[in-house]
Every structure is written in C-alpha cells, then in structure tokens.
Amino acid sequence: ELKVEQNPLFLSMQEGKNYTIYCNYSTTSDRLYWYRQDPGKSLESLFVLLSNGAVKQEGRLMASLDTKARLSTLHITAAVHDLSATYFCAVDILDDKIIFGKGTRLHILP
Amino acid sequence: ETGVTQSPTHLIKTRGQQVTLRCSSQSGHNTVSWYQQALGQGPQFIFQYYREEENGRGNFPPRFSGLQFPNYSSELNVNALELDDSALYLCASSRKGALYYEQYFGPGTRLTVT
Numbered sequence: 467e468l469k470v471e472q473n474p475l476f477l478s479m480q481e482g483k484n485y486t487i488y489c490n491y492s493t494t495s496d497r498l499y500w501y502r503q504d505p506g507k508s509l510e511s512l513f514v515l516l517s518n519g520a521v522k523q524e525g526r527l528m529a530s531l532d533t534k535a536r537l538s539t540l541h542i543t544a545a546v547h548d549l550s551a552t553y554f555c556a557v558d559i560l561d562d563k564i565i566f567g568k569g570t571r572l573h574i575l576p
Numbered sequence: 577e578t579g580v581t582q583s584p585t586h587l588i589k590t591r592g593q594q595v596t597l598r599c600s601s602q603s604g605h606n607t608v609s610w611y612q613q614a615l616g617q618g619p620q621f622i623f624q625y626y627r628e629e630e631n632g633r634g635n636f637p638p639r640f641s642g643l644q645f646p647n648y649s650s651e652l653n654v655n656a657l658e659l660d661d662s663a664l665y666l667c668a669s670s671r672k673g674a675l676y677y678e679q680y681f682g683p684g685t686r687l688t689v690t
Contacts, residue, residue, distance in 0.1 A: 470618075499678075508666060509619070509681040554618055563609070563632045564679065566618035 468493045468559050472567035480575050482544050487570045489538040489555035497558035498538045500529050502551045503569070509554065512540075542572075550574045579603055580669050580682035588688045589657050597652045597685045601669030607631070608650040609679060610642060613664040625650050626672055654687075662689045 469492040479485050489498070497516055501509040513522045515531035515538060522529050526549065528541045538555055550573050556566040579602035589595050601608050607626045611619035621634035625644035639655040648669070654661055664686050668679035 501681075508683045509668075511678060511680070514678050556618075560632070563621055563624060563634075565621060566611075568618045 468495075468557060468565050470555060470557050470565050470567040472553075472555055472570050474570060475568060476571045476573075478573045478575060479542075479545055481546055484544065485542050487540040487542075487553055487555075487572075489540070489567055491536050491538075491555075491557045491565075493559070494533070494536075495557045495559060496533075498531050499556040499558070499564065500538070500540055501554045501556065501566075503554065504551050512553075545574045547574050547576055580667065580680050582665075582667055582682040582685050584685060585683070586686045586688075588690065591657055591659060591689055593657050594653065594655045595657060595687060597654075597665050597667075597687070599650045599652070599667035599669075599682055601648045601650070601667075602680050605669035605671045605680070606648055607670045607672045608644055608648065609668045609670070610650070610652045611666040611668065612636075612661075613666060613684075614660075615663070619666055622652070657689045659689050662687060 471490045473488050500512040503509050513529040518533040520531045526543045531538045552569045552571045554566050554569045556564045581600045583598045609624040610622040613619040622636050623633040624631045628644045641653045644650045664684045666684045668681045670679045
C-alpha cells in the first residue's frame, strides 16, 4: 500500500526565513502534486511534477522531484504571512487515483 | 477558482440517515473523483468515475456509492450514516487522456452527522 509521508507536520517560522517541506512516498509514481489549503477552504493546485529532476517555481515557492529517492520538496524562500496555510503533497498511484499526505500546517509569524 | 461546483455547501444529518452530495465537473472534463477529508487530515480517495462507471475505489465500505451522469456530473451517496462520516467531502474533475493531467477540486460539502 502506498504511503505518503510529509514532514514536518507543523511548522512555525518567522517572516523572511527559508524552509523546506519534505514529502516521501513508498512506491513508484510518475506524477506528484502539491496543493495548498486555507482553513475551511478547498484545495488549490500549486505544482504538478511529472518527471525525475523536475523543478517548478511560483513566487516564493519552489517544488522539486527526485523519483529515484521517491522524494519531493517544497521550498519556501523569504516567507511572508500570506503563505500561512496547510500544504499537501499527493502522489498519483495508478490511473489518476491520488493519495495524499497528512499535510504540513505552516504558520508564518510576522 | 475552478469550474467545479458542489452542493450543498453544508449539511447536517442524523446517524442512520442517508445523504446525497452533488458535483458538477469543469467543462471538458470526463472524470470525477471523490475524497473525504476529516478534520486535520489529508483527503482520502473514495472512488473515481469515468464514462459513467466506477474506475477505482479506495478503502471505503459499500455504503459509499456513486453515480456519474452523461454530462459528467456526479453524485456521492452515503447510506446508514455514522458519526465518523462527518467530514469535508471534495470532488475533483479531470480529463482522462489529457497530455497534462491535473485534478481541479470543488469547494467541498461539509457534512456533520449527529
């Protein structure tokens, strides 16, 4: 059974600092997703990573994928308060069925 | 904001009752997936519908069932509701066969079972 593990599960950080969220998964997959969720809201797609070595950046967020290590990272650069949210990684296991990690709750302090 | 809509937004039911949740997929999408998200947890895959047939199922009992209609909209039905069924139910639409695959999530239905 596929497991998707994120760490840390909770992160409190100061504005302006850098940090990385890690996502490990237990079986091969050709697609990995990162989503953002604000409290009480639905999921917002951030990145879709399709191949080994893929790197995507949007603003202060950068995601990468290492399929050999079964590891994806979400790097936050110079954090700002607006990035406070819960971030999920999710892995496509077969035929578009997606398994989510438990999420990383990010709290950015002013 | 995606073109995926869900109804109702909120729902309160009593244990043992039945509930139907609805999802309209984004234009051009032919696949709908349903997820259950308990408070403080990640979404869990319930099942997926493609061409009006179930196309994969997660670890959920048979009292969770669904339908997909010719216009690709979908329903999730839950019978014999239990307290643990209280959650946010999300549907996501996608286009199977698209070169660049991505699921787009609706706003969700918050179900409370008392």
